Amino acid sequence: MKVISFAKVRDTIKDLVQKANFELQDDVLNVIKEMEKKEESPAGKEVIKQILDNAKIAKKDKLGLCQDTGLAVFFVEIGEDVELQKDDGLKSLRDAITEGTRAGYEEGYLRKSVVEDPIRRKNTGDNTPAYIHWELVPGDVFKVTFIAKGGGAENMSAVRMFAPAAGQQGIEDFVVETADKGGSNPCPPIVVGVGVGGNFEYSALLAKKALLRRPLGSHNSDPFYADMEKRLLERINNLGIGPQGMGGRITALAVHVEAFPCHIASMPAAVNIQCHSHRVLSFEM
Amino acid sequence: MAEHRIETPVSDETVEKLRAGDRIFITGYLYTGRDSAHKKLIELVEEGKELPIDVKGQIIYYVGPTPARPGNPIGSAGPTTSYRMDSFAPTLHSLGLKGTIGKGSRNQEVKDSLRKFKAVYLAAVGGAGALISKSIEEAEVIAYPELGPEAIRRLKVKDFPCIVINDMYGGDLYEEGKKKYRKE
Numbered sequence: 001m002k003v004i005s006f007a008k009v010r011d012t013i014k015d016l017v018q019k020a021n022f023e024l025q026d027d028v029l030n031v032i033k034e035m036e037k038k039e040e041s042p043a044g045k046e047v048i049k050q051i052l053d054n055a056k057i058a059k060k061d062k063l064g065l066c067q068d069t070g071l072a073v074f075f076v077e078i079g080e081d082v083e084l085q086k087d088d089g090l091k092s093l094r095d096a097i098t099e100g101t102r103a104g105y106e107e108g109y110l111r112k113s114v115v116e117d118p119i120r121r122k123n124t125g126d127n128t129p130a131y132i133h134w135e136l137v138p139g140d141v142f143k144v145t146f147i148a149k150g151g152g153a154e155n156m157s158a159v160r161m162f163a164p165a166a167g168q169q170g171i172e173d174f175v176v177e178t179a180d181k182g183g184s185n186p187c188p189p190i191v192v193g194v195g196v197g198g199n200f201e202y203s204a205l206l207a208k209k210a211l212l213r214r215p216l217g218s219h220n221s222d223p224f225y226a227d228m229e230k231r232l233l234e235r236i237n238n239l240g241i242g243p244q245g246m247g248g249r250i251t252a253l254a255v256h257v258e259a260f261p262c263h264i265a266s267m268p269a270a271v272n273i274q275c276h277s278h279r280v281l282s283f284e285m
Numbered sequence: 286m287a288e289h290r291i292e293t294p295v296s297d298e299t300v301e302k303l304r305a306g307d308r309i310f311i312t313g314y315l316y317t318g319r320d321s322a323h324k325k326l327i328e329l330v331e332e333g334k335e336l337p338i339d340v341k342g343q344i345i346y347y348v349g350p351t352p353a354r355p356g357n358p359i360g361s362a363g364p365t366t367s368y369r370m371d372s373f374a375p376t377l378h379s380l381g382l383k384g385t386i387g388k389g390s391r392n393q394e395v396k397d398s399l400r401k402f403k404a405v406y407l408a409a410v411g412g413a414g415a416l417i418s419k420s421i422e423e424a425e426v427i428a429y430p431e432l433g434p435e436a437i438r439r440l441k442v443k444d445f446p447c448i449v450i451n452d453m454y455g456g457d458l459y460e461e462g463k464k465k466y467r468k469e
């Protein structure tokens with residue numbers, strides 16, 4: 001039986017949150033470099049150049065790629081057959097992830113961007129709590145995926161409950177409209193995560209999960225949704241918003257769509273917007 | 286698309302020269318401030334009290350940097366989204382603030398206020414905070430240290446790169462850029 005040490009989880013997460021915030025991964029860099037070739041606007045080209053220069057400096061100097069080093073969001077897949085080892089005084093897996101986040105954000109000079117109450121707004125001072133989504137899965141899997149989610153892009157996200165009659169066209173128009181409304185705010189070129197189906201809360205979770213798909217720009221295994229992704233990317237890139245909203249061909253780096261069964265009366269859709277600084281990293285034990 | 290090197294404090298004459306789309310390199314001092322600091326500043330104005338900074342001729346940079354590593358003046362320091370400060374900007378313009386730096390579009394009230402008080406709205410590249418930090422030479426917290434990343438800092442900058450989004454004549458780079466490249 002696979003044994004998962006809480007201390008090891010904590011220590012791995014401490015390093016993971018730093019690495020994700022200092023280094024754009026190759027799949028993201030590759031898409032940005034591809035898009036650089038397609039950009040026609042001089043301002044857009046200059047922005048992409050700065051984005052690539054920034055990535056080099058952040059990696060070399062261990063500086064946050066962006067000053068908004070994000071909420072620490074985790075998706076944890078735990079196999080039903082793994083054994084959890086409560087070592088080093090850590091009483092729960094949640095504690096292990098929280099401690100790893102706290103230590104990583106402190107050690108890495110990352111920004112503490114969490115307030116303890118949405119209305120009274122006092123900073124918690126250590127970038128916790130971590131935002132953890134648990135998924136119990138068969139077997140002895142233990143996989144953690146981290147995304148540093150900045151506020152600027154998250155604020156441009158949306159959920160809408162459609163009537164089924166709105167159909168595919170209704171959903172696609174909603175995605176494009178959300179990207180258009182976001183305009184220059186979410187730091188384009190953006191990554192667009194779309195969740196279709198499920199219910200109110202599940203659609204939002206699907207949209208966030210869609211952002212985690214690697215490599216960036218790969219397509220849904222269902223050809224129907226793969227086609228939708230291609231069409232949506234083209235439509236969003238025809239909006240003209242361009243890098244940083246200064247006008248250009250490249251408004252989005254990728255569109256990922258995830259779908260799930262839903263109620264006969266419903267067709268929920270959620271769009272989770274992510275900035276070009278797409279900081280996603282996983283580990284397995 | 287012209288290029289200008291400007292120094293702070295900024296005069297009306299300098300603002301008059303700037304057009305949407307121009308590239309700007311700023312040398313001198315910038316003051317940082319975002320949501321919480323702005324709320325505090327505006328409360329002081331409403332109470333008729335003195336502000337911790339004199340904004341006359343100055344530029345406010347909407348940024349909440351990461352902590353500085355030892356030996357560095359500041360951490361990653363790119364712009365935050367500006368619309369959250371829209372409700373505060375006109376009041377500060379009326380007190381003589383000549384510029385704001387952020388990213389993302391401003392509302393009509395802010396654009397009108399730029400025209401009325403002769404000011405500009407500039408953008409730096411969002412998500413390029415590590416690169417931008419290289420043009421910041423010194424940083425000092427001068428008000429509200431309890432706000433952490435949201436404290437007001439005075440930054441000494443050299444050739445700080447930005448681009449004019451909204452000028453005092455109604456020019457708007459976001460609108461013009463989008464129009465040029467949009468395909469219906």
